[in-house]
Amino acid sequence: xSAAHKPAAxxxxxxxxxxxxxxxxxxxxxxxxxxxxxxxxxxARLVELEREAASVQARAAVLKRAAETLRTHDFQxxxxxxxxxxxxxxxAVHHDGQSLRLFDSSRCQGFRSPPIYxxxxxxxxxxxxxxxxxxxxxxxxxxxxxxxxxxSGSASYNLIGAWGRDFDPKCFNLR
Amino acid sequence: MGKLRLxxxxxxxxxxxxxxxxxxxxxxxxxxxxxxxxxxRHVVLEQREGRWHFTDQGSANGTQLDGxxxxxxxxxxxxxxxxGTVALRVELEDDLATVLIDPSAAIDRTVVLAAxxxxxxxxxRPTPPPLPPPAPPRAAPAAGLGPREDAAAxxxxxxxASSWEVKARYDEMSADLEARxxxxxxxHLQRTWQKNLEELRxxxxxxxxxxxxxxxxxxxxxxxxxxxxxSIDAPPSMIRGxxxxxxxxxxxxxxxxxxxVAFATLVAFASMLLVAAAVFFMLSTGKNQEEIARxxxxxxYLEARETVARLAPVETLLRSGALRNGRLRLCNRxxxxxxxxxxxxxxxxxxxxxxxSDAQLAARASGFDIATFNSAFxxxxxxxxxxxxxxxxxxxxxxxxxxxxxxxxxxxxxAAQRAGALPxxxxxxxxxxxxxxxxxxxxxxxxxxxxxxxxDW
Numbered sequence: 001x002s003a004a005h006k007p008a009a010x011x012x013x014x015x016x017x018x019x020x021x022x023x024x025x026x027x028x029x030x031x032x033x034x035x036x037x038x039x040x041x042x043x044a045r046l047v048e049l050e051r052e053a054a055s056v057q058a059r060a061a062v063l064k065r066a067a068e069t070l071r072t073h074d075f076q077x078x079x080x081x082x083x084x085x086x087x088x089x090x091x092a093v094h095h096d097g098q099s100l101r102l103f104d105s106s107r108c109q110g111f112r113s114p115p116i117y118x119x120x121x122x123x124x125x126x127x128x129x130x131x132x133x134x135x136x137x138x139x140x141x142x143x144x145x146x147x148x149x150x151x152s153g154s155a156s157y158n159l160i161g162a163w164g165r166d167f168d169p170k171c172f173n174l175r
Numbered sequence: 176m177g178k179l180r181l182x183x184x185x186x187x188x189x190x191x192x193x194x195x196x197x198x199x200x201x202x203x204x205x206x207x208x209x210x211x212x213x214x215x216r217h218v219v220l221e222q223r224e225g226r227w228h229f230t231d232q233g234s235a236n237g238t239q240l241d242g243x244x245x246x247x248x249x250x251x252x253x254x255x256x257x258x259g260t261v262a263l264r265v266e267l268e269d270d271l272a273t274v275l276i277d278p279s280a281a282i283d284r285t286v287v288l289a290a291x292x293x294x295x296x297x298x299x300r301p302t303p304p305p306l307p308p309p310a311p312p313r314a315a316p317a318a319g320l321g322p323r324e325d326a327a328a329x330x331x332x333x334x335x336a337s338s339w340e341v342k343a344r345y346d347e348m349s350a351d352l353e354a355r356x357x358x359x360x361x362x363h364l365q366r367t368w369q370k371n372l373e374e375l376r377x378x379x380x381x382x383x384x385x386x387x388x389x390x391x392x393x394x395x396x397x398x399x400x401x402x403x404x405x406s407i408d409a410p411p412s413m414i415r416g417x418x419x420x421x422x423x424x425x426x427x428x429x430x431x432x433x434x435x436v437a438f439a440t441l442v443a444f445a446s447m448l449l450v451a452a453a454v455f456f457m458l459s460t461g462k463n464q465e466e467i468a469r470x471x472x473x474x475x476y477l478e479a480r481e482t483v484a485r486l487a488p489v490e491t492l493l494r495s496g497a498l499r500n501g502r503l504r505l506c507n508r509x510x511x512x513x514x515x516x517x518x519x520x521x522x523x524x525x526x527x528x529x530x531x532s533d534a535q536l537a538a539r540a541s542g543f544d545i546a547t548f549n550s551a552f553x554x555x556x557x558x559x560x561x562x563x564x565x566x567x568x569x570x571x572x573x574x575x576x577x578x579x580x581x582x583x584x585x586x587x588x589x590a591a592q593r594a595g596a597l598p599x600x601x602x603x604x605x606x607x608x609x610x611x612x613x614x615x616x617x618x619x620x621x622x623x624x625x626x627x628x629x630x631d632w
Contacts, residue, residue, distance in 0.1 A: 016435075016439070018438075020439070020442050021438075021442045024442075024446060025442055025445055025446055025449065028446060028449045028450065028453070029445075029449055031453060032449045032450075032452050032453040032456065035452075035453050035456035035457055035460065036452065036456050038456070038460050039455075039456040039459050039460040039463070042459075042460050042463035042464055042467065043459075043463055045463070045467055046463050046466055046467055046470075049467060049470050049471065050470070053470060053473070053476045053479070056476065056479040056480050056483055057475065057476070057479040059479070059483050059490075060478070060479035060480075060482035060483050060486075062493075063482060063483060063486040063489050063490055063493075064482060064486070065543045066486075066489050066490075066492070066493050066498060066543055067486050067489045068543075069498060069543040069545060070489060070492055070497060070498070088614075089614040091588050091614075091616035093521075093585075093586050093618065095492060095497065097488045097491070097492070098488075098491060098492070098495065099492065099495045099497065100492070100495075100497050100618055102586075102616065102617060102618055104614075104615070104616045104617075106613065106614050106615065106616075141521045141585065141586040143519055143586070143588035143616050145590070145614055157551070158517040158519065158549070158551050158588075158590060159519075159549070160519030160520070160521060160547055160549055160586075160588055161521065161547045161549075162521055162545045162547065165545060
């Protein structure tokens with residue numbers, strides 16, 4: 001190797017490194033960066049999915065309980081006693097899917113409960129153009145004053161509760 | 176080959192007249208120098224391939240050639256060989272062929288002397304056959320000599336020499352000139368070498384026109400110098416004879432090479448890091464995608480989503496406060512006292528929360544435990560009369576669980592009647608039949624508010 005060759009060799013070292021950097025490292029850097037972004041997005045999605053799954057399952061559990069609690073039934077009274085019953089006053093809470101509604105017979109003109117004779121079952125409902133008095137007989141919570149007429153006289157009972165809780169929701173049995 | 180003479184600073188001369196000798200302090204050395212900086216067997220001096228070479232014998236203080244510490248090398252006339260601290264000037268009695276050039280002289284005044292007694296240089300390339308003996312020496316181009324003869328004389332080959340002979344000769348001479356040009360320490364010297372090289376090329380073009388077209392100067396092989404300027408006004412150390420060592424690279428060039436190496440190392444390291452990161456990202460992303468697919472198709476998750484979608488109306492009801500307790504507060508706006516004969520309420524019972532990580536969910540789910548308060552079962556505990564204008568928050572304490580009520584309610588209903596003594600009947604009017612019992616009901620607003628107990632009293 002002559003002295004004239006050495007400078008050429010030393011000049012070549014730097015450009016080769018630069019060429020390698022440009023040809024290999026830069027594309028590799030871009031590729032790795034894109035992979036990193038993809039990895040970060042997938043990790044974030046995984047965390048989000050985990051959080052979403054927990055949230056959705058919690059909401060589903062709550063909504064199931066709420067749906068059970070808010071389920072309405074037909075207001076039907078079954079007279080299992082041996083005497084005739086009258087219901088001078090009835091109140092029922094129901095809902096239209098948006099909010100709770102109240103039917104209170106004391107506010108509705110013309111409401112008059114017919115007697116429910118022994119062994120008879122009767123569904124209650126009331127149609128009226130009066131505000132809050134058009135009731136299709138659905139009930140969520142109820143309150144009523146029942147009067148039992150017997151030979152020994154009459155007895156009044158005030159009742160309140162959530163319909164279907166602790167009894168058959170198809171029939172409110174009065175004994 | 177001539178003698179080697181080493182001239183000490185004090186003028187004393189050490190002369191070696193055989194082909195190999197040892198210089199040192201030892202009495203058995205061929206050239207002996209009494210100096211403490213010189214080892215007993217300091218350096219070997221020998222002739223090889225027609226040149227004087229030196230080889231340091233591992234001396235303590237080393238050997239320097241023209242101020243540069245080296246362990247071996249070739250010697251040229253006028254160089255300074257320093258053994259230990261003793262500087263010796265090299266004098267060669269009969270060196271290799273030299274070209275004596277007067278830079279200001281015309282070409283026809285240049286004297287070209289081919290090597291006569293020296294061995295011809297060994298060809299560096301294995302392919303060509305051995306060089307034929309150089310052309311006979313020529314003192315100077317004779318007047319009227321043709322250009323081809325002149326070119327042949329300049330290269331030291333016969334006029335009818337083959338192309339490879341011309342090339343081999345040119346390789347030797349031009350490589351030496353290239354080295355000299357690269358290491359020339361004065362512009363004058365550099366111009367001289369350059370001019371000499373161009374003349375050589377002209378000679379080759381003339382003798383072998385197709386030869387110089389296919390290789391560049393940088394591809395020229397190295398060869399030992401054959402030419403030495405004589406009439407150049409330069410110190411002897413600058414005029415190097417055969418075997419002169421190549422001067423060290425300039426510092427900036429070495430530094431640039433160092434930077435290049437460092438940069439290459441950095442690039443390699445960065446590449447490895449990037450590859451490692453890429454592999455990690457690739458594997459992790461694949462794993463994440465699998466986990467995402469697994470979770471998105473999880474049966475419990477899908478069922479929960481379906482449930483939430485199906486029960487959207489229930490959620491609307493919940494958001495409207497359908498299942499949110501409020502405090503029941505009664506107000507008597509009437510002018511007469513009012514007795515609450517019966518009161519009932521439906522409310523959400525606060526339940527003891529089970530321990531566990533999902534306490535929040537348990538709290539929300541157990542918040543729908545519906546309970547009922549009915550004063551008909553609490554005749555002893557419940558006794559409420561509101562004075563005119565009185566307001567009362569309801570709360571009932573009792574050991575009886577169904578009679579313990581904190582006054583919260585979703586839905587309430589009551590039967591109220593006029594309390595106290597009934598007014599005297601108005602003369603002529605119908606007698607008051609009873610106390611005028613009224614039934615009332617309502618939903619408790621979570622924000623609160625007072626329920627006005629009223630009747631036709």
